[in-house]
Every structure is written in structure tokens, then in C-alpha cells.
Amino acid sequence: MSNDVTIYADRRQQLVAEMSEAQGMTEADFYNEMRSSCLPAREQVSDQRLFTFLSIAKKYGLNPLMREIYYMPGQGGKWSAILGADGxxxxxxxxxxxxxxxxxxxxxxxxxxxxxxxxxxxxxxxxxxxxxxxxxxxxxxxxxxxxxxxxxxxxxxxxxxxxxxxxxxxxxxxxxxxxxxxxxxxxxxxxxxxxxxxxxxxxxxxxxxxxxxxxxxxxxxxxxxxxxxxxxxxxxxxxxxxxxxxxxxxxxxxxxxxxxxxxxxxxxxxxxxxxxxxx
Known part of the structure; x- marks a missing residue:
């Protein structure tokens, strides 16, 4: 189990590093800006779900900071990736x-x-x-x-x-x-x-x-x-x-x-x- 957690954490860190570099930002700045830009105000979401969201964004080459894709909470605590028009x-x-x-x-x-x-x-x-x-x-x-x-x-x-x-x-x-x-x-x-x-x-x-x-x-x-x-x-x-x-x-x-x-x-x-x- 500990190995799985470590692998997940490494993949998440690598994904954030790649996407922040593409935007010319530090990893911390990108992560904080992404959380404020792509999530409704006052909503809490786990790092694991954010990793899933970022994986979808990277898969299609979309920029979450420009809201080409964003994240919305739904019924039963289920979150959905939303494809914006520009995206x-x-x-x-x-x-x-x-x-x-x-x-x-x-x-x-x-x-x-x-x-x-x-x-x-x-x-x-x-x-x-x-x-x-x-x-x-x-x-x-x-x-x-x-x-x-x-x-x-x-x-x-x-x-x-x-x-x-x-x-x-x-x-x-x-x-x-x-x-x-x-x-x-x-x-x-x-x-x-x-x-x-x-x-x-x-x-x-x-x-x-x-x-x-x-x-x-x-x-x-x-x-x-x-x-x-x-x-x-x-x-x-x-x-x-x-x-x-x-x-x-x-x-x-x-x-x-x-x-x-x-x-x-x-x-x-x-x-x-x-x-x-x-x-």
C-alpha cells in the first residue's frame, strides 16, 4: 500500500511540474491558481480528484487556468470535468x-x-x-x-x-x-x-x-x-x-x-x- 501511495504522489508531482512549466509558473503558483480558477468558490476537493482532473486536462492539451476545462461538484459528491467552449x-x-x-x-x-x-x-x-x-x-x-x-x-x-x-x-x-x-x-x-x-x-x-x-x-x-x-x-x-x-x-x-x-x-x-x- 505504501508503494502505491508513493507512486501516486510521484505521478501527481510530475504532472504538476509538467503543466506548471508549460505555463511558465512555479509548481506552487500553478497549483494554487488552478484550485482557485477551476473550482467553485468554497468547494473542497481532494488532491486525488484534482490529479484526475489535471490528467484529463493534459490528455486533451487544455489549459485549466484559462477555463478551457474546469471541475464541478455534483450529486452524491461526484465531481465532473467540464469542457468549456474555448477548450x-x-x-x-x-x-x-x-x-x-x-x-x-x-x-x-x-x-x-x-x-x-x-x-x-x-x-x-x-x-x-x-x-x-x-x-x-x-x-x-x-x-x-x-x-x-x-x-x-x-x-x-x-x-x-x-x-x-x-x-x-x-x-x-x-x-x-x-x-x-x-x-x-x-x-x-x-x-x-x-x-x-x-x-x-x-x-x-x-x-x-x-x-x-x-x-x-x-x-x-x-x-x-x-x-x-x-x-x-x-x-x-x-x-x-x-x-x-x-x-x-x-x-x-x-x-x-x-x-x-x-x-x-x-x-x-x-x-x-x-x-x-x-x-
């Missing part, structure tokens, strides 16, 4: 077999009904094709309410990339939330199909949004950015304003804002060409 696009673009990715949105009477993502691999005769339907995917959350078209494209792309490149040990955030809802017995129905429970809905609204005006102002600013540099500058201003108390956003609001930042970054990244059919 999925980076994984696809850097894979030597990737031969192009497209996404097409289909409309009926001017309303988006589905998105189909296609991933081509150089070593496969047939592409991976995934279609996600708005009626099945739309949820009663901030991103789906604010940006349904972006979210349905993102949903199809994430699933197609995961299938094409064998990502079976990390899921996208939306899928993780659905899984947690299923485990806890909450409804996973789209917003328009949610059961009417006024008292519960009122309580959820109060705890979800601390300040609608601030949240909407930030989301609008994200939408207006026209470059990666502008987006990064806005993110720095946001963090500074919140730390100084000039921006009143709760944890749930910040999750919505983070998802909006990741989605906008994906749109501004020119490595993947989006093709939409507005017919």
Missing part, C-alpha cells in the same frame, strides 16, 4: 485529423428549430453529423433566454466535437446541469413546458439574480465586443468593478456572464468557420 474549439483545431467544422441552423417561419454540426476527419470516410433541436434543448436559464440561437449552435458543436474526437471523460456545462437536474428529480423540460409552480419560481428568481440591470448591462457589452482583445479588456474591467463593489452581481449572475464570455469568444475566433442558412 472544445481548441481541441478540434489542434487535432491533426481535423479537416473542417461547420454548423447550420434550420428555420421554420423565421424561427430557429434546430442546428446541425458537421465535423470532418481526414482519417474517416464519413463525417460526424449531430443535430440538436430547439424544442428539446431550450431551458429556462439566462443564456438560453438571452441567446437561444447561439446556444443551439453551441450545443450541436459541442456534441459533434466530443463524438468526433472521443471526449468521453468531460461534458459541456449545459449537459452537466441537465444531468444534475435528472439526478435530483427536477424537470428538464424547456422553459415553455415548465410546470407552473408560482411559489417555487418566485424563490428561484430572487436567488438567481441580484441585480438585473447590472447583469443585462454586462451581457450587452459582451455582445458588442468586436475583437478578442476587446473582450479580454472588458473581462478585466468587469473583475475590477466587481472587486471594488461597483458591480452588483451574485454567483449565479457571474455564471451566466462567464458563459456569455465563452460563447462570444467562440464567435470571435476565426479558426472555425460558421455557416448558417438563413432561409
Amino acid at each position: 472544445a474549439y481548441k481541441l478540434a483545431n489542434s487535432h491533426p485529423a481535423c479537416n473542417g467544422i461547420t454548423v447550420k441552423v434550420d428555420f421554420e417561419d423565421g424561427v430557429a428549430v434546430s442546428a446541425t454540426a458537421t465535423v470532418h476527419r481526414k482519417d474517416w470516410d464519413n463525417p460526424v453529423v449531430v443535430t440538436e433541436y430547439m424544442a428539446e434543448c431550450k431551458r429556462n436559464t439566462g443564456p438560453w433566454k438571452q441567446y437561444p440561437l447561439r446556444m443551439i449552435k453551441h450545443k450541436a458543436l459541442m456534441q459533434a466535437i466530443r463524438i468526433a474526437f472521443g471526449v468521453n471523460d468531460a461534458m459541456d456545462h449545459d449537459e452537466w446541469e441537465r444531468h444534475q437536474d435528472a439526478l435530483s428529480g427536477r424537470s428538464g423540460a424547456p422553459a415553455e413546458q415548465q410546470p407552473q409552480q408560482p411559489e417555487q419560481r418566485e424563490e428561484r428568481d430572487i436567488t438567481t439574480t441580484v441585480n438585473d440591470a447590472d447583469r443585462l448591462r454586462v451581457l450587452e457589452a459582451i455582445e458588442k465586443t468586436d475583437s478578442i482583445d476587446a473582450l479580454a479588456e472588458l473581462q478585466q474591467h468587469l473583475v475590477q468593478a466587481r472587486n471594488e463593489g461597483r458591480l452588483n452581481l451574485g454567483d449565479a449572475d457571474m455564471q451566466i456572464v462567464r458563459e456569455a464570455f465563452m460563447a462570444r469568444h467562440g464567435e470571435l475566433t476565426k479558426a472555425i468557420e460558421y455557416q448558417e442558412d438563413d432561409a
Whole structure:
């Protein structure tokens, strides 16, 4: 048993050393920054689970400090690696077999009904094709309410990339939330199909949004950015304003804002060409 513990500790130390060197950081700085960047506030996780998480990140060549991949606690104490949008696009673009990715949105009477993502691999005769339907995917959350078209494209792309490149040990955030809802017995129905429970809905609204005006102002600013540099500058201003108390956003609001930042970054990244059919 002692030999197994020693081997595990050595492997963990080697992994931290390799990843910290890649970031140009000391092992201690990398480890501390990774814990604060990739874990929800106030959550505790064992070193063994963090080693598992870092192993997944290294396997796909993803940077946890940039939240290309992060860790979330779930029902029953189970933790899950979450593949961020930037991480999925980076994984696809850097894979030597990737031969192009497209996404097409289909409309009926001017309303988006589905998105189909296609991933081509150089070593496969047939592409991976995934279609996600708005009626099945739309949820009663901030991103789906604010940006349904972006979210349905993102949903199809994430699933197609995961299938094409064998990502079976990390899921996208939306899928993780659905899984947690299923485990806890909450409804996973789209917003328009949610059961009417006024008292519960009122309580959820109060705890979800601390300040609608601030949240909407930030989301609008994200939408207006026209470059990666502008987006990064806005993110720095946001963090500074919140730390100084000039921006009143709760944890749930910040999750919505983070998802909006990741989605906008994906749109501004020119490595993947989006093709939409507005017919």
C-alpha cells in the first residue's frame, strides 16, 4: 500500500511540474491558481480528484487556468470535468485529423428549430453529423433566454466535437446541469413546458439574480465586443468593478456572464468557420 501511495504522489508531482512549466509558473503558483480558477468558490476537493482532473486536462492539451476545462461538484459528491467552449474549439483545431467544422441552423417561419454540426476527419470516410433541436434543448436559464440561437449552435458543436474526437471523460456545462437536474428529480423540460409552480419560481428568481440591470448591462457589452482583445479588456474591467463593489452581481449572475464570455469568444475566433442558412 505504501508503494502505491508513493507512486501516486510521484505521478501527481510530475504532472504538476509538467503543466506548471508549460505555463511558465512555479509548481506552487500553478497549483494554487488552478484550485482557485477551476473550482467553485468554497468547494473542497481532494488532491486525488484534482490529479484526475489535471490528467484529463493534459490528455486533451487544455489549459485549466484559462477555463478551457474546469471541475464541478455534483450529486452524491461526484465531481465532473467540464469542457468549456474555448477548450472544445481548441481541441478540434489542434487535432491533426481535423479537416473542417461547420454548423447550420434550420428555420421554420423565421424561427430557429434546430442546428446541425458537421465535423470532418481526414482519417474517416464519413463525417460526424449531430443535430440538436430547439424544442428539446431550450431551458429556462439566462443564456438560453438571452441567446437561444447561439446556444443551439453551441450545443450541436459541442456534441459533434466530443463524438468526433472521443471526449468521453468531460461534458459541456449545459449537459452537466441537465444531468444534475435528472439526478435530483427536477424537470428538464424547456422553459415553455415548465410546470407552473408560482411559489417555487418566485424563490428561484430572487436567488438567481441580484441585480438585473447590472447583469443585462454586462451581457450587452459582451455582445458588442468586436475583437478578442476587446473582450479580454472588458473581462478585466468587469473583475475590477466587481472587486471594488461597483458591480452588483451574485454567483449565479457571474455564471451566466462567464458563459456569455465563452460563447462570444467562440464567435470571435476565426479558426472555425460558421455557416448558417438563413432561409
